[in-house]
Amino acid sequence: MKISFIGGGNMASALIAGLVGRLAAGPDIQVVDPNSEALHRLNGQYGVNTAETIGARVGESEVVVLAVKPQQMREVAAALRPQLAQSRPLVLSIAAGIRGADLSRWLGDYGAIVRCMPNTPALVGMGVTGMVAMPGVSEKQKAAADSILRAVGKTVWLADESLIDPVTGVSGSGPAYVFYFMEAMQQAALELGLSAEQGKELALETFRGAAQLAAQSSEPVEVLRERVTSKGGTTYAAITSMEQAGVKQAIVEAVKAAAARGRELGEQMGRDA
Ligand SMILES: NC(=O)C1=CN([C@@H]2O[C@H](COP(=O)(O)OP(=O)(O)OC[C@H]3O[C@@H](n4cnc5c(N)ncnc54)[C@H](OP(=O)(O)O)[C@@H]3O)[C@@H](O)[C@H]2O)C=CC1
Ligand SMILES: O=C(O)[C@@H]1CCC=N1
Incomplete structure (x- = not known):
């Protein structure tokens, strides 16, 4: 599975550590982050591909994980918009707070969004993630999202997006x-x-x-x-x-x-x- 991470900070690193060798090989993962030191470290540790800015390769991914801070999400979504237009990959947002409807709008009325709230024990394969699919996500895409987060721990699907904030309070933090x-x-x-x-x-x-x-x-x-x-x-x-x-x-x-x-x-x- 080809996965791009936008943001290669603490939570992305924990997910990548858990995923490599379980669901994806290092070269199947691309990490985009302006911080070249962080990229160098991730490449050295896990053999992932890296880029300092969002480019065409993101659009070639089957799954794009948005792992930037909530305050950075709108700007990142605007930069991603043209890349996602062609292949329409599944977007997983792990950002605290950012609502699916806002993200969808920022990405240009994008449908395939799953909001996830993981936690850092994903690093050792013992995370737990609360998840909710936005309208427009197919069963196949839900299964793909589930398989990614299950590779790093357990998943709990939520019936309503409003429950993501409580999950953030309990297990995300x-x-x-x-x-x-x-x-x-x-x-x-x-x-x-x-x-x-x-x-x-x-x-x-x-x-x-x-x-x-x-x-x-x-x-x-x-x-x-x-x-x-x-x-x-x-x-x-x-x-x-x-x-x-x-x-x-x-x-x-x-x-x-x-x-x-x-x-x-x-x-x-x-x-x-
Ligand atoms: N940490 C945790 O335990 C958890 C975090 N989350 C969520 O995960 C997200 C990331 O959190 P966390 O990993 O802690 O934060 P970090 O600050 O560690 O990681 C965010 C990374 O994104 C980079 N970044 C900033 N702008 C861009 C851009 N335009 N394109 C690509 N990358 C960019 C940042 O670089 P720079 O530092 O230079 O700005 C930083 O390296 C947040 O939305 C948070 O709510 C969810 C669950 C748990
Ligand atoms: O502290 C935060 O905002 C992030 C979200 C959950 C855990 N860390």
């Missing part, structure tokens, strides 16, 4: 919350006298083990949490401390803030159109 929690556990480990290395291993393996346990268990996570929490014991002390500090509610509010920012970005960029 989600790895950062997990890393933040790990940072806090590592800091506590250090303050309690463990070495940095020990703290890292203990925090990392605890996350890995807990996630695996939750994935394999038929019990809800609340029950799994209660099984760790002996009445009057150590976990009880920790959870009580977190409840008193309002940690759970703060996380709920944080996820909602991310979703709201996605919605706001979409409204802002659409308005500027």
